[in-house]
Amino acid sequence: MATYAKDSGSTTASMSLTPSCRSELAVAKKPRQPSHRVPATEMRLATSVAACIAFPRSTPRRMQRGEELRARDEFMQVRIEGFVQKRVLGMWWTPFWAVLDQSALRFYKNEQASISRPEEPEELVALPLRAELSMDNLTWVVCRDARTRRKVMYIRSGSEPACWEDVATARLWHWALNETHRSAESARSSQ
Numbered sequence: 001m002a003t004y005a006k007d008s009g010s011t012t013a014s015m016s017l018t019p020s021c022r023s024e025l026a027v028a029k030k031p032r033q034p035s036h037r038v039p040a041t042e043m044r045l046a047t048s049v050a051a052c053i054a055f056p057r058s059t060p061r062r063m064q065r066g067e068e069l070r071a072r073d074e075f076m077q078v079r080i081e082g083f084v085q086k087r088v089l090g091m092w093w094t095p096f097w098a099v100l101d102q103s104a105l106r107f108y109k110n111e112q113a114s115i116s117r118p119e120e121p122e123e124l125v126a127l128p129l130r131a132e133l134s135m136d137n138l139t140w141v142v143c144r145d146a147r148t149r150r151k152v153m154y155i156r157s158g159s160e161p162a163c164w165e166d167v168a169t170a171r172l173w174h175w176a177l178n179e180t181h182r183s184a185e186s187a188r189s190s191q
Contacts, residue, residue, distance in 0.1 A: 077101050077102050078100070078101055079176050079179070079180060080099075080100045080172065080173065080176040081097070081098060081099040081100065081111075081114065082097070082098065082157075083095065083096075083097060083157075084096055084097075084155045084173065085155065085157075085158075085159070086098075086107060086154070087153065087154035087155070093159075096109070096122065096123075097110050097111045097113070097114050098155070098173075099114050099121075100173075100176055100177065100180060102180065102183070102184075103126070104124050104126050105124075105125040106118075106121035106123070106124050107121055107122050107124075107125075108121050125143075125153065128146035128147070128181050128185075129144065129145070129152065129177055129181060130143070130144045130145075130146045130149075130177075130178065130181055131143055131144075131174045131181075132174070133171070133174050134154075137156070137160070137162070138162045138166075138167045138170065139156045139157045139159075139160075139166040139167060139169075139170045140154055140155070140156045140170065141157075141170055141174050141177070142154055143177065146181060155173065156170065157169035157173060158170075
């Protein structure tokens with residue numbers, strides 16, 4: 001935590017450090033040699049001291065988010081995730097955060113919902129899906145049932161008009177969906 005106080009026109013800062021950081025800082029207070037380069041040992045020490053500065057609000061949130069991500073990764077092996085729009089009632093596009101793992105394509109309300117409650121998706125589409133790129137709309141991915149070849153759903157990576165990032169994202173989703181289908185097929189054939 002940093003606090004600032006104004007003393008006769010100059011600004012001073014004091015920081016709260018953990019006990020291990022205080023000992024590292026005490027070792028670091030030795031005279032520097034005049035040089036344009038900082039020795040590697042002092043650079044490592046400076047970065048470790050900087051990492052020890054306590055930020056009471058942001059550090060627990062980051063740690064909590066990291067723990068939630070690890071828990072989600074234990075629950076499912078994520079292959080690709082990101083913002084997509086899913087076609088609903090033939091003409092409306094609804095935004096979702098989509099997560100593709102080895103067994104299903106899961107749609108969540110937003111990214112935070114996918115991290116905090118991975119077992120409760122808004123919608124779950126079981127695989128096997130075959131993905132095709134639409135020739136008319138470069139950002140669309142047409143998903144078909146692998147057994148019946150019937151169109152099951154349309155997803156798109158961005159809105160019209162398409163920019164190159166949206167086209168690239170659609171191709172990544174196309175590749176990931178087909179790769180998941182191929183790996184599932186090869187696992188079935190090897191059994």
